[in-house]
Amino acid sequence: MLAIARSEMTQIFRNRLVLVTGLVIPVAISGYFVYEHERFSDLGSLGYIAAIVMFTVLAFGLYTTAVTTLASRRQNLFLKRLRSTAAGDASILTGLVLPATVIALVQVVVILVVLGTVTTRPAQVPLLAVAVLATTAMMVALALATVGLTNSPEHAQVTTLPVSLSVIAVASWVGITGTEDLARLKRLLPGGSATEMVVNAWNGGVPLLDSLPLLATTLGWVAVSVALAVRLFRWEPRR
Amino acid sequence: MxxxxxxxxxxxxxxxxxxxxxxxxxxxxxxxxxxxxxxxxxxxxxxxxxxxxxxxxxxxxxxxxxxxxxxxxxxxxxxxxxxxxxxxxxxxxxxxxxxxxxxxxxxxxxxxxxxxxxxxxxxxxxxxxxxxxxxxxxxxxxxxxxxxxxxxxxxxxxxxxxxxxxxxxxxxxxxxxxxxxxxxxxxxxxxxxxxxxxxxxxxxxxxxxxxxxxxxxxTQTLPSVITFGLPPGAPEPPTVGARNGAFHIETFHLQDDLHRLLAWAHEHGVELEKLQAGPTRLDDVFRALDAT
CATH class of the missing domain: 3.40.50.300 (P-loop containing nucleotide triphosphate hydrolases)
Incomplete structure (x- = not known):
């Protein structure tokens, strides 16, 4: 698994397109949000900035990169090649998505640390960490499911849009308007509960126990995503 | 075992x-x-x-x-x-x-x-x-x-x-x-x-x-083939077939039949043209399979 991850990391840094879409763009967008934190915190809150930054990185840096990478590896039969070795399926998939996941998590942590440094520290760091990890798991599983609907790396530019834009839109909606209205709907949407968890974790003022149902809903989305991935993922191109 | x-x-x-x-x-x-x-x-x-x-x-x-x-x-x-x-x-x-x-x-x-x-x-x-x-x-x-x-x-x-x-x-x-x-x-x-x-x-x-x-x-499931041409006016040897202007003999006894053909040609003073003879090849088995 580590050999695959190491080789994947090498390939990411040799591919300028992946490097730009997976690293530069999410960081640039997130940097803008942090730079304009006063304006965006007036619009929502600091928690909203944290949530939108997290979803931007995880949607473009992790989810889109993972779908594009896996579709590409499948199209050129690299997945079949890896399955011709003694490596197990779980080990292959973990190795392939691990570099993008680690890079995205490092990006999220660094950007949130910068946000906390230039503004105020988050009120509940453990809750924030749990929210980031659960959202990461959801985005990885959604990526595996989306690969099943994606025929090529080029096609990934289209197939990744619904999930990417949806989670960012939901994060913006929940982050800006809160959950006083339409609470159940907002929390059930993909990324809705995760956004509220991040907002609560950063802004504080909400008992930890009140965030547990949000964690349960987010983990429910992880379970749904994993189930979709198991059902939809394909190892070889359609013939 | x-x-x-x-x-x-x-x-x-x-x-x-x-x-x-x-x-x-x-x-x-x-x-x-x-x-x-x-x-x-x-x-x-x-x-x-x-x-x-x-x-x-x-x-x-x-x-x-x-x-x-x-x-x-x-x-x-x-x-x-x-x-x-x-x-x-x-x-x-x-x-x-x-x-x-x-x-x-x-x-x-x-x-x-x-x-x-x-x-x-x-x-x-x-x-x-x-x-x-x-x-x-x-x-x-x-x-x-x-x-x-x-x-x-x-x-x-x-x-x-x-x-x-x-x-x-x-x-x-x-x-x-x-x-x-x-x-x-x-x-x-x-x-x-x-x-x-x-x-x-x-x-x-x-x-x-x-x-x-x-x-x-x-290959032994198919006969070997001897092919040849004849000059104009030459008599035809017995038990031959013609295909695409060439004469051919299908045989499971290649050496014996080739020997007999050469003896016949020598006896009748006929020079065989484009004579080819060889064991059945995998290609022939393959073609026969495709034709079934």
Missing amino acids: PDAPVIDVDGLTVTYGDFAAVRDVSFQVHRGELYALLGTNGAGKTSTLEVVEGHRRATSGTVRIFGASPQDRQAIRPRMGIMLQESGFSPDLTVEESVDLIGSLSGRVDSTERVLDVVGLTRKAGTIVAQLSGGEKRRLDFATAVYGGPELVILDEPTTGLDIQSRDALWDAVDRLRETGSTVVLTTHYLEEAQERADRIGLMHEGRLHREGTVAEL
Whole structure:
């Protein structure tokens, strides 16, 4: 698994397109949000900035990169090649998505640390960490499911849009308007509960126990995503 | 008691929707053999091999590799090298990185330098796969298949796209592997390679294994053919047929009948034109199969 991850990391840094879409763009967008934190915190809150930054990185840096990478590896039969070795399926998939996941998590942590440094520290760091990890798991599983609907790396530019834009839109909606209205709907949407968890974790003022149902809903989305991935993922191109 | 077969395929059927690509195919491959699985396009070779390789599940029937399921990769792959029909390497990795990666995942131990030397890619070690020619990619594929000297090697059209020197080098490497007792399964469109090298051949057609045996066993089912032309006005020898303006004799006793034909020509003072005679070739068996 580590050999695959190491080789994947090498390939990411040799591919300028992946490097730009997976690293530069999410960081640039997130940097803008942090730079304009006063304006965006007036619009929502600091928690909203944290949530939108997290979803931007995880949607473009992790989810889109993972779908594009896996579709590409499948199209050129690299997945079949890896399955011709003694490596197990779980080990292959973990190795392939691990570099993008680690890079995205490092990006999220660094950007949130910068946000906390230039503004105020988050009120509940453990809750924030749990929210980031659960959202990461959801985005990885959604990526595996989306690969099943994606025929090529080029096609990934289209197939990744619904999930990417949806989670960012939901994060913006929940982050800006809160959950006083339409609470159940907002929390059930993909990324809705995760956004509220991040907002609560950063802004504080909400008992930890009140965030547990949000964690349960987010983990429910992880379970749904994993189930979709198991059902939809394909190892070889359609013939 | 003979060794257990390395590959044991029993009643294999593979279907895609309503289409049966492989129908009730059974064969065994024994230790140290070179078994060639041949067939026309769409005969079911690739589907059969994919089940043997563990890339596809059988619709029905059983396949055992070293007595285990082909899906049991951790048990089987360290003993089995696979050269896929299409390369499947990442274009952004170098040749050396590709062999290192696939070799390290194979469960076998070898030196990347040695393997690259075997396939003549040492000078390309630092070149990224995207910059290799088609033939070089096939050699890279072969390098990963023979990494660590596996007990079983599956070669799916190994010499397609290779120049003659690379083909010779590849077959030399296969010969060296076989000297260590490795078993080889081969598919190829180059019938002369199978005729020259296979211990046994399975001929697939329309999803079924129609014939199986050594080259001698397969070719002796069809008569040899003597063809020749006659000068204008010459008498016709007895028991000959004509096809495409040439005369031909079909025979299971090539030497005797050729001797009789030459004696007849000598006796009648006839000079036979474009005389050709030879044993039945695999091509002929193949054509006969396709005509059924």
